[in-house]
Amino acid sequence: MNQQAVSGSGLDEKAKRLKLRSRPWAATLILIGGLIVLALGIAISVSFGAADIKLSVVWTAVFHFNPEITDHQIIRELRLPRVLGGVMVGASLAVAGAIMQGMTRNPLADSGLMGINSGAGFALAVCFAFFPGLPFMYLILYSFVGAGAGAGIVYGVGSLAKGGLTPARLVLAGAALSALLSALSEGIALYFRIGQDLAFWYAGGLAGTKWFQLQIMSPWVIAAILGAIVLSRSITMLSLGEDIAKGLGQRTGLVKLAGTLIVLILAGASVAVVGAVGFVGLIIPHLTRYLVGVDYRWIIPCSAVLGALLVVGGDLTARMINPPHETPVGAIIALIGVPFFLYLARKERREL
């Protein structure tokens, strides 16, 4: 498992081995190191902001909460839910992306690019317009349905196409559907004068995260991520190709169904809490695969950790760029994500 020195001639060989190898040591290192860095990031994120709060105060606020102290209130009611929301959303989107890329063998798969996020967002707009005051639980459920509908349409269009479901086709269909749905959402928002609510919901991003949202979301997300880890072996097989998976005795239809359900739950829950953040599900699985190899038993947990890191880091950056004003975290991550996407689109060998 130790890395050899890179020499010019050995590069190709090394690339080959990288591609077809699992690296449990690297993965373990990422899991442990990533969690430590994530803990640090959470601490910094909680103590940093419009009012800087000492880490020692953060500690007491968490473990010896005193409602008399304003700082404790800020931490408890605003910053902690925000950073935990970031962790949850980052992990969810990254795992959803990893599952999609593994199952479809499509390097450009990502819930943001495939219309899943915009479908969930559209469902939320409809909820705000027609059933104002719906409890959050129902909002989440409807955003699952919207996510499913979005995915269904993009897949449908992609499959109808002559020449089948190429990665590029999916991305284009996703882009067009996103344009359509966000236009419709905006139209609904204007018509029903709920622009403010929606804008607050979206522009709030992570800032608007509340404890009750986390409480409702966390069981879903945790269950879905655990499900993904259970599925991970089957996803590895699928990622080798459907015929191989079938040959190994896998019931591919069942695995795909379970995987799709998990993706919809993760994406729907994320959108319901922070609105649409793209590119996390695209970047992180690629990075993880590069680091830990091809075994999804490692890729999925590592993606979760790295995804959480990316969103927490992005959120920190978004707060630092222009204090006291906030920049939408989605825009920050898109700025990182776009060059990466371009690189992938160039690398794509197959006739897209």
Place this chain on the structure above:
Amino acid sequence: MQSHKIISSEDARRKHGLRVIAVLAVLIVIMFIISVNTGYIRLTPLELLDTLFGKGTDKQELILFQFRLPRIVISLLIGTALAVSGAVMQGVFRNDLADPGILGINAGAGLMVMLLISFYPTTSAAPVYLLPVVAFAGAACTAALIYSLAYKRHQGISPIRLLLTGVAVAAGMSAAMIVLTLRLDPDKYQFVATWLAGSIWGTSWKFVLSLLPWIVILLPYVIYKARVMNVLNLGEQTATGLGANVSREQFRLLAAAVGLAASSVAVSGGIGFVGLVGPHLARRLVGPKHQLMLPASALIGALLVIAADTIGRRILQPSEIPTGIVVAVIGAPYFLYLLARTKS
């Protein structure tokens, strides 16, 4: 005999094409009358004529000449420019799904316009004549960027990679725009949001004047190049064989297309899909010959935007839906339909 047949079918096609163009022109006039009448104060056709010839009341004159007419004229100009721009891009890249919005060229123009506006205290203080120029600079840089990113040695430009690159660049530009505007002036965020949604915000005569030279120069130029575009459509090798300097012609045509798209983005924000739908419908109605197809695209684009603008103003008076949203609701399903139909 044989040649006679070909000529007559050619003739018939031209006649048919001209008929279609005449019908489109009539539709635009009808839409114009409806559009003038859309709003808080109604004008009967007679009052409209009176006002146009300077016999209306002051109030009627104010509404017509200061608010509605410039906006309608701008809608028509934008629709024309975007549709022709899309037609040229589809022709040059030989890609049915090309459109200045999808390719991210609108976003690049928008980014530069945003930057220019952000240096002025209010959006209306920015120098209007500079807007299309700056937008053109942004759009040209974006086009060059997308072209170089999508270009691969030994492979040239694959149509689908071009689109993918465009989609990504557009996403990046929009994100950059949001970050920058927040950084420069948080109050302008709302403005950017509506502007990106494609709302025609420059609605006075000075905007018409700043847009007009671009269209008056570039539109005839592109139509004059119709023959060249027909040749280019035969494929690079054939076109070279027929004596066309392919890369030079492509460059010139693209520059014209970018100019048309950029100048309309400068006053209307990101109205997507016009450049996609216009040329497609035109091709269906009058066939692929650019001599007829380009004018037809121009008229369909103008009709589409003026109709979308009117619908957007009529649905929920007194507030309005940005035109771009209305166009997207029509255009995006059409794009999906095309995507499902085209071969890999």
